[in-house]
Amino acid sequence: MSWVRMSDFPDTDLMRPSPLVETPAAIPPELVELHGFGRTATTRSHLAQIDSVAGAISALRKAGDRGVVPRGLGSSYGDAAQNAGGTTLDLTNLNQILQVEADGESPTVTAQAGVSLDALMKALLPFGLWIPVLPGTRQVTIGGAIGADVHGKNHHTQGSFGTHVRSLDLLTADGDVRTLTPAGDDPDLFWATVGGMGLTGVILQATIAVQRTESAYFVVDTQRCGDLDELMATMSQGDEDYTYSVAWFDAVTRGKHLGRAVLTRGNKAKVADLPVKLRTEPLKFVAPSYGTVPEVFPNRMINRATVKAFSELWFRKAPKHKVGEIQNITSFFHPLDSVTDWNNVYGSNGFLQYQFVVPFSEHEAFRRCVHLIVGSGHPSFLNVLKRFGPGDPAPLSFPMPGWTLTVDLPISEGLDRLCTSLDELVVGAGGGCYLAKDSRLGPETLRQMYPRLDDFLAVRHRVDPDSMFTSDLARRLRL
Numbered sequence: 001m002s003w004v005r006m007s008d009f010p011d012t013d014l015m016r017p018s019p020l021v022e023t024p025a026a027i028p029p030e031l032v033e034l035h036g037f038g039r040t041a042t043t044r045s046h047l048a049q050i051d052s053v054a055g056a057i058s059a060l061r062k063a064g065d066r067g068v069v070p071r072g073l074g075s076s077y078g079d080a081a082q083n084a085g086g087t088t089l090d091l092t093n094l095n096q097i098l099q100v101e102a103d104g105e106s107p108t109v110t111a112q113a114g115v116s117l118d119a120l121m122k123a124l125l126p127f128g129l130w131i132p133v134l135p136g137t138r139q140v141t142i143g144g145a146i147g148a149d150v151h152g153k154n155h156h157t158q159g160s161f162g163t164h165v166r167s168l169d170l171l172t173a174d175g176d177v178r179t180l181t182p183a184g185d186d187p188d189l190f191w192a193t194v195g196g197m198g199l200t201g202v203i204l205q206a207t208i209a210v211q212r213t214e215s216a217y218f219v220v221d222t223q224r225c226g227d228l229d230e231l232m233a234t235m236s237q238g239d240e241d242y243t244y245s246v247a248w249f250d251a252v253t254r255g256k257h258l259g260r261a262v263l264t265r266g267n268k269a270k271v272a273d274l275p276v277k278l279r280t281e282p283l284k285f286v287a288p289s290y291g292t293v294p295e296v297f298p299n300r301m302i303n304r305a306t307v308k309a310f311s312e313l314w315f316r317k318a319p320k321h322k323v324g325e326i327q328n329i330t331s332f333f334h335p336l337d338s339v340t341d342w343n344n345v346y347g348s349n350g351f352l353q354y355q356f357v358v359p360f361s362e363h364e365a366f367r368r369c370v371h372l373i374v375g376s377g378h379p380s381f382l383n384v385l386k387r388f389g390p391g392d393p394a395p396l397s398f399p400m401p402g403w404t405l406t407v408d409l410p411i412s413e414g415l416d417r418l419c420t421s422l423d424e425l426v427v428g429a430g431g432g433c434y435l436a437k438d439s440r441l442g443p444e445t446l447r448q449m450y451p452r453l454d455d456f457l458a459v460r461h462r463v464d465p466d467s468m469f470t471s472d473l474a475r476r477l478r479l
Contacts, residue, residue, distance in 0.1 A: 039350030043084035069471040072141030078439025079472035113143030130213040148436035149195035162194030168206040173468035192459035195397035215282035220266035228259025286328040292340040299347035307379035358431035365429035380407040395452035
């Protein structure tokens, strides 16, 4: 046996090969390279295109000792949808929207697992229907949204994606397809699948509760906050008045303006809220594209100087206080979706997205994390602060009531030490890191962050005693 090649940057402490990721010494030529959105930790596996339920069952039967893992659009940042030396099931061809129940008080949509949230949104808006939970990109499949139990700017009011799943069909390791509901014959398996990172089986299709909307626009209030204390106080006192709330904050400026931010909060717009020119097509999907970022950026493009310049510009261009602005989906929800492959700006080394949550009562630990990041010398320009509401029953679901912070950190020397120090603060505060973003945690740290890990493992071992479903993440974390 030999270690799998992790990437082309062995000098950084983050990129050392994990002893838990190994692949046969002679790598067959038919294996393909796969990585997450952060472009780190590349490994190679067989890639099986799944076009049908029968195809998924057949691929499962053909799987070797290295097992299988489902994969959608590859939007997880780390190694969750990779399987070094094994088989990766590409589900993006399972892309049919099967049924839309638009009548009645509880509308739903049933779709195959490979349908993207982007495609689903375009299909639902003409019915006046809205996906209840959207993460920071629409380029996520239904299966991926359930497997990572994604959350959005409205977690404090709407919870995470799994909360809105009414049923799902799961192909388990024994080759059976089970229809699961939150309170059906096997609720433990349902909730272990929600947030289970694809390790309980293959989600084939799901029925999702959706919401009604009069328009595809939002009424948005924007406010600049001069420092971290002002930002946290403003969000604590006012977020409940808004369905959606998110803050970009400056992660490089120190001193009295540390944590200065642009807070954006909004609600769905009714037709009466729109200017006259938008009322003729209130449900029009507006998603402009500004092209694709090529793979030409050097590894040091994102550095302290460029990030400081960006942060100064981004903060000052925002209005000090503006209320009632009408914004479309892309402007309010997904500005980065308008630029394909924007992650190329980090160069070939890629980047790590570190997202953690700590309870509201641990606001001092949260402040220490912010001070540590800002003072570390590791620059980040995409920094998001939100407030979570209550989590759902899924044992591996990430959200809990508390502060959650996300930073995008270019891969560079010393980054693992920074993240390890952050881990210690987060664990000490009773918080955790998000597995859909993770590419570096160890099994002991995971156990400290997820107190219900044994509940998940008990279900996983019951339905898959031989660990047919596995991944690089699963081996790294000993799941």
